[in-house]
Amino acid sequence: MFAFTVKRILxxxxxxxxxxxxGFAIKHNFGDPIRDLVGQRVTAAExxxxxxxxxxxxxxxxxxxxxxxxxxxxxxGQSYFFKKPATEVIxxxxxxxxxxxxxxxxxxxxxxxxxxxxxxxxxxxxFSKFIMGGSIVGVSMPVFLTAILLIYIFSVExxxxxxxGRGDTVLLFGWWDSGLFTADGLKHLIxxxxxxxxxxxxxxxxxxxxxxxxxxxxxxxxxxxxKGIKPWRVWLVHAFKNTLLPVITVGGVQLxxxxxxxxxxxxxxxxxxxxxxFIESVERSDTSLxxxxxxxxxxxxxxxNTLVDIIYGLVNPMVRVAGxx
Amino acid sequence: MKVSTFKTxxxxxxxxxxxxxxxLMLVGCSSEEKKExxxxxxxxxxxxxxxxxxxxxxxxxxxxxxxxxxxxLQFSHLVFDPLVRYDKNMNFVPRLAESWERIDDLTMRFHxxxxxKFHSGNDFTAQDVVFTLDRLKKSDDFKGLFEPFSGAVAVxxxxxxxxxxxxxxxxxxxxxxxxxxxxxxxxxxxxKGKPKDTIVKTDYSFANENESGTGPFTVTSREQGxxxxxxxxxxxxxxxxxxxxxxxxxxIKNDATRTAALMSGDVDFVMPVPPQDLDRIKSTDGLQxxxxxxxxxxxxxxxxxxxxxxxxxxVRLAMDYAYDNQGVVEKIMxxxxxxxxxMSPKGYVxxxxxxxxxxxxxxxxxxxxxxGYPNGFEATMIAPNNRYVNDEKIAEAFASMMSKIxxxxxxxxxxxxxxxxxxxAQVADIQLIGxxxxxxxxxxxxxxxxxxxxxxxxxxxxxxxxxxxxxxxELTLAAQTETDLAKRAADLQxxxxxxxxxxxxxxxxxxxxxxxxxxxxxxxxxxxVMNFPYFGDLVIN
Numbered sequence: 001m002f003a004f005t006v007k008r009i010l011x012x013x014x015x016x017x018x019x020x021x022x023g024f025a026i027k028h029n030f031g032d033p034i035r036d037l038v039g040q041r042v043t044a045a046e047x048x049x050x051x052x053x054x055x056x057x058x059x060x061x062x063x064x065x066x067x068x069x070x071x072x073x074x075x076x077g078q079s080y081f082f083k084k085p086a087t088e089v090i091x092x093x094x095x096x097x098x099x100x101x102x103x104x105x106x107x108x109x110x111x112x113x114x115x116x117x118x119x120x121x122x123x124x125x126x127f128s129k130f131i132m133g134g135s136i137v138g139v140s141m142p143v144f145l146t147a148i149l150l151i152y153i154f155s156v157e158x159x160x161x162x163x164x165g166r167g168d169t170v171l172l173f174g175w176w177d178s179g180l181f182t183a184d185g186l187k188h189l190i191x192x193x194x195x196x197x198x199x200x201x202x203x204x205x206x207x208x209x210x211x212x213x214x215x216x217x218x219x220x221x222x223x224x225x226x227k228g229i230k231p232w233r234v235w236l237v238h239a240f241k242n243t244l245l246p247v248i249t250v251g252g253v254q255l256x257x258x259x260x261x262x263x264x265x266x267x268x269x270x271x272x273x274x275x276x277x278f279i280e281s282v283e284r285s286d287t288s289l290x291x292x293x294x295x296x297x298x299x300x301x302x303x304x305n306t307l308v309d310i311i312y313g314l315v316n317p318m319v320r321v322a323g324x325x
Numbered sequence: 326m327k328v329s330t331f332k333t334x335x336x337x338x339x340x341x342x343x344x345x346x347x348x349l350m351l352v353g354c355s356s357e358e359k360k361e362x363x364x365x366x367x368x369x370x371x372x373x374x375x376x377x378x379x380x381x382x383x384x385x386x387x388x389x390x391x392x393x394x395x396x397x398l399q400f401s402h403l404v405f406d407p408l409v410r411y412d413k414n415m416n417f418v419p420r421l422a423e424s425w426e427r428i429d430d431l432t433m434r435f436h437x438x439x440x441x442k443f444h445s446g447n448d449f450t451a452q453d454v455v456f457t458l459d460r461l462k463k464s465d466d467f468k469g470l471f472e473p474f475s476g477a478v479a480v481x482x483x484x485x486x487x488x489x490x491x492x493x494x495x496x497x498x499x500x501x502x503x504x505x506x507x508x509x510x511x512x513x514x515x516x517k518g519k520p521k522d523t524i525v526k527t528d529y530s531f532a533n534e535n536e537s538g539t540g541p542f543t544v545t546s547r548e549q550g551x552x553x554x555x556x557x558x559x560x561x562x563x564x565x566x567x568x569x570x571x572x573x574x575x576x577i578k579n580d581a582t583r584t585a586a587l588m589s590g591d592v593d594f595v596m597p598v599p600p601q602d603l604d605r606i607k608s609t610d611g612l613q614x615x616x617x618x619x620x621x622x623x624x625x626x627x628x629x630x631x632x633x634x635x636x637x638x639x640v641r642l643a644m645d646y647a648y649d650n651q652g653v654v655e656k657i658m659x660x661x662x663x664x665x666x667x668m669s670p671k672g673y674v675x676x677x678x679x680x681x682x683x684x685x686x687x688x689x690x691x692x693x694x695x696x697g698y699p700n701g702f703e704a705t706m707i708a709p710n711n712r713y714v715n716d717e718k719i720a721e722a723f724a725s726m727m728s729k730i731x732x733x734x735x736x737x738x739x740x741x742x743x744x745x746x747x748x749x750a751q752v753a754d755i756q757l758i759g760x761x762x763x764x765x766x767x768x769x770x771x772x773x774x775x776x777x778x779x780x781x782x783x784x785x786x787x788x789x790x791x792x793x794x795x796x797x798x799e800l801t802l803a804a805q806t807e808t809d810l811a812k813r814a815a816d817l818q819x820x821x822x823x824x825x826x827x828x829x830x831x832x833x834x835x836x837x838x839x840x841x842x843x844x845x846x847x848x849x850x851x852x853x854v855m856n857f858p859y860f861g862d863l864v865i866n
Contacts, residue, residue: 042465162591163582
């Protein structure tokens, strides 16, 4: 087990090195961040001097090694636009994104399970057909279109929901800006969560449905029916239980994709999270913040994956054996 | 292998999951309840006159001298106040300077308003102007503009002389950039032990986070990129002006969202209005739209050094005749631009009404036949694709128009982050550039865009066409030291005329400006062609 853990951690470190290298290479070739910091009148010589001060004229390896050294001390560089350390900026923006992803995930869990089960049990009913048809529309509609439609219907036409931003937030633990505990904040969360969940929800309904239908055909479910067990018990306890496991695996992966989708959702709703921060840093050529975001998100993914692998290894020694081959 | 893993781990994870689902449901229910009760207890309408403002960006700093950009000037007009400012017709009107007079060729004397207070409570005096000009001369972005000045001299507490090194005709134009800072407030060291007056672009500085100006508003809270709140300064010197007591500024980058925020009533005022939403806002009851022709010129520069064909004035003229300015304005810009035949927009001293855009395809073809390139030629071209309104589409339209007179253009477009390096390196024969004159004066166009390139003096710094006419240089330089404004205007008009006749570059259009607000305010009166709305004068009924 010890060898396995060490191996997984080593792998994680290598992955992080690769991510940081790619991120940094992108930064290096992205273009000149100075242009966005100065007016048109500033001469080339003065720009070169500013670049010098920021260490941008050093050769790539020098800059990269300096970046790695600082990163080991928890310093991912300085955001030019925010005039603050990039890590500080990202940590400030993270709650907004995480709350949005959390609410969207909640919506997905609460809706996809009953809808998926129902459409598996009654595949021929009108409602099931409606769900399936609707899910195709949902999957094929881009997130930003869904978001803009929502805004036009519920904000512009009906005046029910606010069109942008996070509304009132409260400060928790001294650093977590939360919109979950104010009425205004919750109101602001509704449309972005729906928009963000709109791609994943249909996928999950379809996934649960097909897995469930497969399980319903299996021998042990037939045996359960034959034993005369009550239908809800067969469906929920016997069948759904076995449907869930593959759904969880897929769900884990999709959660990561959802973080990526927040970029579009956040941009449309002017949601002040990491996604819109990243897009804006690209637009402003705030290259340090860009690379810090990539590394930060990379760290989260690698950490979670490594932890999951190690826990799997603990729970099921088979994984370790397989890993040794 | 995988499946069996999950089956074995099944019982445990199922338990965890069901607990999680239960917890989530509980959270969901309780938040539902909270929402309902909160809606019932909606607060009464506030009495304070608040302006909810949405712009496409917010100021990058609280230090007005850290960056020269539209956003920063908009901010400066809220929190600071200049010596003089432009009115809608580009005349100078007194602000902190009540009057001014020329003492001699080098000196302009300003009589300052008395009884003006800074936000810190300090009195505004001539010392503050001296301090501010000194600091401007240290700022990376402003020192170029204030290079002609040797400094400011305080004559007494309320009189200050601005002294230039040579005679200079734009002292008043520059005075619009002098937003006096509170020299007592910005002197000394802050609690981190750093000097309070340093100008820092990318890191913490006292001035980036604190302000004390004389303007109509003070900053009460600021979360960069999210929200800035301004409150009316109760000791503001001008009492009989706007009635807005609080401004909440939210940057909304996305065009559709900005419009939606206005239409849904979440904000009261937006700028700019995306061109595709102009009609919609115009036709909505309760909203008003104000537009005007702007002063940013978009041009194509034709590199005579890289491509010998472009050194032939007949070819350049033919290209100018082949480009349909008005057509592009109507079809690509949705009418939201003003076709240009010269650099100076109307209202600038160099503007000549006679220099209209020319479009005549037959004439273009005839000129090509007369030129050394009757069968056309090939040329390369670059343009940005996210810097100016519809820049990529404009470049594509240009390439297809040129194909009609036999010029085959290979076009490459790229984001602005990459564009400017390529532009400087002059990688293509034809390059697109937009330019706003930061002196609001015609001379600035020729200094940067069409004077002969000179690495030492910096003239022609953005002249990637390598157009060079000694007469243009001579007239532009003469205008710099000319204090007789009529003579100066004549010089600059001649510059425009020469460039027009030689087709030194191809002017396309000036981008229009736009603002939209609820109709219960005097929006029309406070906006201007420089795009610094004077929110201090805004009246909401």
